[in-house]
Amino acid sequence: MSHTAHIPSHRKPRQRASKSALRAGVAGGVLSTIAVAGAAGPAQAEPVTQTIEMPTITSGFSTAVAASAQATQQVALDLETQADEDAAAEKAAKTAKKAHAEAVRKAEAKKKAEAAAKAKAEAEAKERAERASRTADRTTLSASSGSSDSTGSSASAPSSSSNVSGSAASIVAFAKAQVGDAYVSGGTGPNAWDCSGLVQAAYRTAGIDLPRVSQSQSTAGTQVSLDNLQPGDILYWGGAGSAYHVAIYVGGGEFVGAQNSSTGTVQRSLDYDRPTGAVRVL
Structure with missing residues (x-):
């Protein structure tokens, strides 16, 4: 066996280095692209500007608002016054009705009292007349009785x-x-x-x-x-x-x-x- 066949470690470091370089190159390219795009972006975008005009409150409008508020307040005041007047009128009507009923009651009571007084006076007059008549009759009877006694006429029983x-x-x-x-x-x-x-x-x-x-x-x-x-x-x-x-x-x-x-x-x-x-x- 050859002595060089046992050195696998000499190859693997080279592979890892190439891969690292490749990754670094890719990353650098991506970053370069992003940097270029970022630099070009602001130059190409156009800002959108819109102007909104706010209404100006003039002095005439303020006067109109104030007049409207015053008119509303006046209407409320008029309604309140009308309500007070209606309540006062209703109270006055009730008072007048009560006073009329009381006057009618007093008139009827007075009429009844006068009628009762008249009836009583007539009854008393009648009683006095009857009493006077009875008294006259008793006097006449006593006188005639005394005359009979003095002439010797027969008298009534002792109990009479x-x-x-x-x-x-x-x-x-x-x-x-x-x-x-x-x-x-x-x-x-x-x-x-x-x-x-x-x-x-x-x-x-x-x-x-x-x-x-x-x-x-x-x-x-x-x-x-x-x-x-x-x-x-x-x-x-x-x-x-x-x-x-x-x-x-x-x-x-x-x-x-x-x-x-x-x-x-x-x-x-x-x-x-x-x-x-x-x-x-x-």
């Missing part, structure tokens, strides 16, 4: 009011004259009574001062039997000293009393409401 004289006659006549008057709790006349108020006022016409309340009036005199009553006796309902109602016996089996708010002052038979007892003050 036709032969009553003196204080008893005055008490009975007053009580009967109040028939038809109203009953009012605590009433003492002249046109409204409660039971004890009527009895007290009747006895006052005879100069006798009675206690004010029923309980005291039921013990103001001598206790008498209901079978032995005389005109002018005080009738009571309930116990003596604890009576809840009183009236005046007027003779003929009848009494006059201010009963209650439904009936007022009435003349009734003892059988209508039988009393518990009686006292005689005269």
